Amino acid sequence: MLAFTVQAQNAPVPQQAEAGTLGADWTTPPAQAGVQYVTVVPTATINSNNPGTAARIITYSVTFPGPGSYDLYARVRVGTGGANDDSFYYGNGFGNKAATDDTNWITVNQLNSVGYTGANDVVGNAGGGQQQVWKWLNLSTFNGGEAPTAFTVTAGNLTQTFQIGAREDGLDIDKFVFGTTGLYFTVANLDAGAQGSTTPPTVFTPTGPPMATGKPKFLGGVYSTPQKPFFNNYFNQVTPENAGKWGSVESTRNVMNWTELDSAYALARTKGYPFKMHTLIWGSSSHFG
Known part of the structure; x- marks a missing residue:
């Protein structure tokens, strides 16, 4: 102690x-x-x-x-x-x-x-x-x-x-x-450069049914690390954000990183959600292309 x-x-x-x-x-x-x-x-x-x-x-x-x-x-x-x-x-x-x-x-x-x-x-x-x-x-x-x-x-x-x-x-x-x-x-x-706290932060947890519940169409959103914690509280369709883009998958020639894309696809398979790729051809890695 x-x-x-x-x-x-x-x-x-x-x-x-x-x-x-x-x-x-x-x-x-x-x-x-x-x-x-x-x-x-x-x-x-x-x-x-x-x-x-x-x-x-x-x-x-x-x-x-x-x-x-x-x-x-x-x-x-x-x-x-x-x-x-x-x-x-x-x-x-x-x-x-x-x-x-x-x-x-x-x-x-x-x-x-x-x-x-x-x-x-x-x-x-x-x-x-x-x-x-x-x-x-x-x-x-x-x-x-x-x-x-x-x-x-x-x-x-x-x-x-x-x-x-x-x-x-x-x-x-x-x-x-x-x-x-x-x-x-x-x-x-x-x-x-100040000391941290021993008290854990208050974590926001959404309540109520997901926004897509009971809707006649699928309601989807981008899926990446920041959106993961409460994705299922809001959406029932998965679109990977930057994970499928060339710059994310192969930022170094012949070295592939599928981690984020695999994570998004695994969620769709587990939950039975439709899976829709973000884009095939992208002119820039910017979020606002």
Whole structure:
């Protein structure tokens, strides 16, 4: 009980993205509206499961206030390319990672349609944040192509090396926060580097029958990570949002990601809903093509 109490009091650890040692392919553009950030320059090296070269890695030295388990939060902005601008890697645990070893890296993809922006939003693994806005996400709970991980700090090793790696260009990264696992952090908490809460958030649960109940026609809606929790409370037809688009399925040549599309189709099969693809040919990855 004592160990838990001490760990729960560990202050969050903010880390400005530009404060690390930047590989040659990373750059720090001029600050915008007071936000200093990093982004990767377009290069020929775009590996599907790892950064590929040391030039595409940023290295940080992070000192923690105490031992325990920490979740990794990130404040990011997805560029105009949407699904073509929304991925990067973080190290699978602390320490220096081999640039070409897939097992050393966690892929974070499909960031264009998730994230949290409201000051009182509790930051988790979904949210409805879109592209071209700054938004927070808990990377230790968000599966963006690979199983996420939390970070363990031991009593004798409070200073740790942490690394991230570039994947697609067009993604801007403002900062990271390591927050104690099990606490609830709002956007305002993370912006200020303030401690989270032990009290779970109040979860909205729709009541009453789904809107489509008793209607002569099917009522459908887009289906993606932000819409999943209460989709069945409203709709009885499934249309995947960006999951079936070329930029989402094959953002890297010959590397297919069917996770979101499989999820939408599985819901239709399970519930007996009609399944209708979003589009076959799309001129842009933007939501407003």
